[in-house]
Amino acid sequence: MDDYVIKCGTLIDGTGREPVKDAKILIRNNRIARIEQKGGTDLDNFPNIVDASNKTVLPGIIDSHKHVLNCGGDGVGVGLTVAQAKENIHQIYKGGVTSVLDLGSANIIELITKLPQKQPKIFYAITILTCPNGYPGEYMDRKFYKMGSVAECETESDIKKAIKKLYKKGVSTIKTAVVTRTFDGRPQVCWTDKQLQALTDEAHSYGLKVCAHITYKDDYAQAARCGIDSIHHAAFDGKMYEKDLDDMINKGIVFVPTLSLIDLMVTGLKENWINQKDYNPPVSDAIKENMRNFTKAFQECPDDKPVGNLFVKVPKEELCRIPEIQLENVKEYIKRGGTVAMGTDSSLGFSLHTTPVREIELLAEAGLSNVEAIKASTLTAASVFGKENEIGSIETGKLADILVVNGDVAQNLSALNNTEMVFINGKKIYHKD
Ligand SMILES: [Zn+2]
Secondary structure (H helix, E strand, O other): OOOEEEEEEEEOOOOOOOOEEOOEEEEEOOEEEEEEOOOOOOOOOOOOEEEEEEEEEEEOEEEEEEOOOOOOEOOOOOOOOHHHHHHHHHHHHHOOEEEEEEOOOOOOHHHHOOOOOOOOEEEEOOOEEEOOOOOOOOOOOHHHHHOOOEEEOOOHHHHHHHHHHHHHOOOOEEEEEOOOEOOOOOEOOOOOHHHHHHHHHHHHHOOOEEEEEOOOHHHHHHHHHOOOOEEEOOOOOOOOOHHHHHHHHHOOOEEEOOHHHHHHHHHHHHOOHHHOOOOOOOOOHHHHHHHHHHHHHHHHOOOOOEOOOOOOOOEHHHHHHHHHHHHHHHHHHHHOOOEEOOOOOEOEEOEOOOOOHHHHHHHHHOOOOHHHHHHHOOHHHHHOOOOOOOOOOOOOOOEOOEEEEOOOOOOOHHHHHOEEEEEEOOEEEEEOO
């Protein structure tokens, strides 16, 4: 399609501004060339019109914490096949997501992004950088290290080499972890401040942001002190310290709490989704079988024992309390003025690649207005990997990554389930039949 105009019913532009009615967007050369709100201009009778005049138009959703190669169930790499990875990618854009940041996968993610199929923009970190025997050594099989998922660095020179290598591979961000306990409560070796500061300084010298995986309340302070740009996951184990929250806010750290991962896992297990007639996730039979076994293990598990093969080795009753603890932590962060971004951490458990709506709703539950929740899921999410000047909002000059949904998103976030059209770089890649 050449130049065209999208006639919007309601436009939510992703910047946090209030929605506007009856705007028109001119798309030219893959980008947003002009946005008009008044009538009687040349855009009214443009030769190519996309009529979304009774729909909501917004920037394509950006998921700033994904694992494209994961598939659901209870472990990393369960039932993984290329066919499933391809299906995952289809599900992502059909759910209105036009960009993802894949955080910790394997070297083959580069090949996945080159598959000759429609796909969202896939930005990636590939490798988790950690200290020798650091997280995720407690649960991740060494075979994944060989595939590029993890690299251990001890000296400053190791850190510099690893970052240079990743930079050359075209990563969009550097991922690390700040974890001082194992999932079953034993001490876990972690970076010194000097190592972590060397890592963030080196990444920043390449213009790369650094994101940190953290799950325990005692570990946020170090990340805030040592130059981390975004912190992923809200604490699992209790109330985060107010001083740490304020330090994170003062440093401008974007918090990606990934609330829906455990929320959906616990809900899916408790409500026995996999054995419900109308639950038919787009995953392979092997993954469905894994979900069935996971559910059975959960139902048979005593409250004081960890569930089945899940690598999060906390007693079942603690696992079930995590969603509430995490939500309270995010509420406090938002209340104190902190910035949050949307990331689903899909896929594990019952958090699949189909839709990010639950995560967006949980951000609203934590205190954002619907329009702010959209900003967290678009412009702010793009800032996690430094692409906020190219994507994430409907503003003149930006790449035309646009989502059209049926329903009034400003009033009701669940309308995001009704994807009508998806445009990436101005090209329509999905239209609901
Ligand atoms: Zn993750």
